[in-house]
Amino acid sequence: MSSASAPTRSVDGVELPAAGTWKLDPGHAEVGFVGRHFMLxxxxxxxxxxEATVEIGERPEDSKVSAVIDVTSLSTGDQSRDDHIKSADLFEAEKYPKAVFESTSVSWNGVEGKLVGDLTIKDVTRSVTLDVEYLGxxxxxxxxxxxxxSAKGKVNREDWGLTWxxxxxxxxxxxxKEIELVLDLEAVRQV
Structure with a gap:
């Protein structure tokens, strides 16, 4: 249940979430990617x-995001492709079942921002920048x-040793090599 304080606030004339902890609702989240096959x-x-937690700061730029992604939960709609992507050729999901994201900085303007963070896949950590939009x-x-x-960004999968x-x-x-990250996320306020 929500607390008695307002769930949103006005920041520079724009309605944004109230400061506090918000947890990702996995049943209403899409953490996805788009790649090209045959380059077409x-x-x-x-x-x-x-699993993810969003800590909304008093100042939007003080906000933080942390997430743990279960790599074994990968689904592309084709079991043989899923098995190959999870195999030692790419994610090595049996050895490295989790990917982790920890934000390092946030910049914010109106309902849009940039979220920069460290993404760790297969024990390799690289910086990722996501363009974020607050939808309401x-x-x-x-x-x-x-x-x-919602959030989007592009990465080179080879930066994490996904070189097959x-x-x-x-x-x-x-x-x-270039993979587009596409996220649609719903988070629930914690008391």
Whole structure:
């Protein structure tokens, strides 16, 4: 249940979430990615098991995000592709079942911002920048306060040792190095 204080506040004339702790609702979250197959077709995947906490600061730029992604929960809609992506060729999910994100800085302007953080995959940590948009607030039928964000960013998968690929006869490679991260997140206010 939400606390008695207001779930949102005005910051420079813009409605933003109240300061405090908000937990990701995994049933209403999409933590996904888009890569290219044959450098043409978009292949989408998602992680169905993610835990995350958003600490909204008194000043929006003091906010922090931490997340743990269960790599074994990867789903692309094709079991053989999922098994290959989780295999030793790429994620090595049996050895490294979790990926971790910890924010290092936030900049904010209106309802948009940049979230910079350390993403660790296979014990390799690299900085990632996400463009974030605050989409709004809602109270659910059980009186829980919820906030909704979307975020996007691009990474080179090889930066984390995800280097498996095949060269095509016609030039290019089978799987793109550049991966787009696409997140749609709903978080619930904690008391």
């Amino acid at each position: 077709t978009k292949i989408r995947g998602r992680f169905t098991s993610v 607030y809602a109270r659910d039928p059980w009186e829980n306060d919820r906030i909704v964000f 690929n095949m060269v095509l006869e016609t030039g290019g490679v089978l799987v793109s």
